[in-house]
Amino acid sequence: MRRRRKVQCFQLQQDRKIIGAKWFVKGYQAEYGKMNTTDIHEYMSARDAVGHGTHTASTAAGALVPDASFRGLASGVARGGAPRARLAVYKVCWATGDCTSADILAAFDAAIHDGVDVLSVSLGQAPPLPAYVDDVLAIGSFHAVVRGITVVCSAGNSGPYSETVINSAPWVLTVAAGTIDRTFLAKITLGNNSTYVGQTMYSGKHAATSMRIVYAEDVSSDNADDTDARSCTAGSLNATLVKGNVVLCFQTRGQRASQVAVETVKKARGVGVIFAQFLTKDIASAFDIPLIQVDYQVGTAILAYTTSTRNPTVQFGSAKTILGELIGPEVAYFSSRGPSSLTPSILKPDITAPGVNILASWSPSVALSSAMGSVNFKIDSGTSMSCPHISGVAALLKSMHPNWSPAAVKSAMVTTANVRDEYGFEMVSEAAPYKQANPFDYGGGHVDPNRAAHPGLVYDMRPSDYVRFLCSMGYNNSAIASMVQQHTPCQHSPKSQLNLNVPSITIPELRGKLSVSRTVTNVGPVTSKYRARVEAPPGVNVTVNPSLLTFNSTVNRLTFKVAFQAKLKVQGRYTFGSLTWEDGTHTVRIPLVVRTMINRFYVNA
Structure with a gap:
């Protein structure tokens, strides 16, 4: 928050972490009528009745909290990205799941008037994307950005499919989700003493003795087909046969969600679920009965055991936090991918940040389940979680460089981001199957806050652009x-x-030759020389002119041109490369994304 403006305070904490909180409901009431708070758990105030807002706010700017954990998992010191920043909260979404355009715009107006420095917006509209002139988030964020406020938005959770990225306006910072090197595992011990390990976040009590395990297809209801029963689709199980047993379910094309299997088994009075699936790092929540997620190989081995004995049993160990034993970061499976379906020539997402199994504060007024009750911290996943990580970094950059524009803040992060994991391997994308990640997965890469503080050069823009x-x-x-x-x-x-002048070059249709210009501003040493290094996208020749940029006390902005020429006359696919400016200290990298086209392309009937 800027000190030079005063935020109207509706809520004031002793430590002055939250210096303002406002709520916006007139748009909701105009569209849906008066909210009935007797049917849903909600407050007609800025108080969080869902937990999502508390989680994201504390991720961005939460103070240090020792011994934080989610019921013993992920235990340690928790803090937000900018722990000394102040928070102003603007509540526009309600427990019904609705956020109206009028309320969102009113909140943007209030935040602009209050003088915030960064807006963290963990919401968005799934494709098809509206025109920017009709998009409430694009409109509200535009007015914030032209007043110098950095706006950070989620990329969406519709991955790993192409063209699913949202919030694709060039003036916002669009954030994809990456994994971290922490997971939660539990041991599975079968009655024949075979042991396996699966992912779980169940932190309740386990049965002291072994439990009987059944295969879902063998306990299906009379009217369910085998595929529905195999995946534990709602209503597919026979409650008489399930009662008191652990159920082994398999993910299918029609039913991919382990939470659906848990609800199905719970309604049939089962006592646990093993869900075999295409395994990602994102662990599903289960609060009332144990859920352990395993891959198909382990699931198949467990199924072979259940068919080999008349009375198969299983026993679960308690969940353990495993730290530092996973390669990361990787782009999360669910994270929406580019290119933008509205403006494919503007690379989206812009940047990647941690968004999988993130521990952060949770509203204590929200009961997670009837058995568990409320918690002060919760583990959650989504680009809603990665977005405030970048908001926290943006706040730190603004404190160091108060005169930087939102475009400069974005450029600093994008051009210094990592495209390799912590072990030096090229970053991987959780997909089906896993693949080497590219800019449509991660934008410029995974954020590196320390390098972003001193980027050397920035690709800046003005409102007129x-x-x-x-x-x-x-x-x-x-x-x-x-x-x-x-x-x-x-x-x-x-x-x-x-x-x-965005910190990337994306050419969706390269026909023959094409030249693109960019301008960089020196924010490093006054006297410096940068030399261009190009990694050309396969199938494309790339030249930079000039290839040497010289800055001094009178020259701090320089323009260069990048020429692209297709090597083949084919209807191609997107290929990826990079352009890096180096001065011996700074490495200023932008992605190059090109798809070759031919002038006329017909499909032979």
Whole structure:
């Protein structure tokens, strides 16, 4: 928060961590009528009745808390990305799951008026994406950014499929989710003394003795087909046969969610679930009965045991926190991927941050289940969790560089991000199957806050650049004027977005030759020389002119051109490379993303 403006305070803590809290419900009431708080757990105030807002706020700026854990898991000192930052909270979403456009815009207006430095926005609209002039988040964030406020948004949780990324406006920082090197495991001991290990976050009590285990298909209800029963689809199990047993379920194409299996088994009065699936690092929550997630290989071995004996049994060990034994980061399976379905020439997501199995504060007014009750900390996953990590980094950068624009803050993170994991291997993307990650998965890479503090060069932009971008989209003058709140004639604006000064170059349609320009601003040593190093996307020749940038006391901004030429005349796929400026100390890297095209392409019938 800026000291030079005063936030109106509706909630004040003794340590002044939360210096403002406002709530916005008029839009909801106009659209849905008065909220009935007797049917749902909700407060007509800024108080969090869901937990999501508390989790994200504490991730961004939570103070140090010793001995934090989720019921003994992930125990240690917890803190937010910018632990000395102040928080102003703007509640726009309600326990019904609804967040109206009017309330979101009102919250943006309030935050702008209050003088915040960073806005962390863990929400968004799934594809199809609306036009920027009709997108409430694009409109609200535009007004914040032109006033110098960095806006950080989630990339979405619709991965690993292409073109699912959301919040793709070039003025926002769009965040993908990465894994961390922590997981939670429990031992599975079968009646024949074979032992396996699976993922779990169940922290309740386990039976002191072995329990009988049954295969879901063998305890199906009369009207369920084998596929539904195998995956423990709702209503597919016979309660008489399930009661008191652990059920082995297998993920299928039609039913992929372990939580669905847990609810199905719980309703049938089962006492536990082993869910065999395509395993990712994202561990599902289970509060009332044990859930252990295993891969298909382990699931198949357990199934072979259940069919080999008349009375198969199993016993679960307690969940243990495992730290530092996983390679990371990896791009999370669920994290939405690029390219943007609205503006494929603007690379999205921009950056990746931790978003899997994140421990953070939780609203104690929220009961996780009837058996467990409330908690002060909870483990959760999503790009909602990665977004506030970047918000915290943005707050730190603003404290170090108060005059940086939102574009400079974004550029500093993107150009210094890591594309290799902590062991030096190229970053991997959780997909089906796993693959080497690329900029559509992670943007510039996984954030490196220390390097971002001293990027050397930044790709900066002014509000007028964003207005020209809107003109290049073909929106009419009245629509743009309505969005930006000023008269904006577009007659001299470019027809392409390729020269927008973002810290990446994405060319969705390369036909023959094409040249793109970028401008960098020196924010490092006044006198410095940077030399270009190019890793060309396969199938493309890339040249940079000039290839040497010289800065001094009178020159701190320089423009260069990047020429691309396709080597083959084919209808190609996206390929990836990079352009890096180096001065011996700083490494300023941007992704290059190119898809070759031919002028006329017909599919032979």
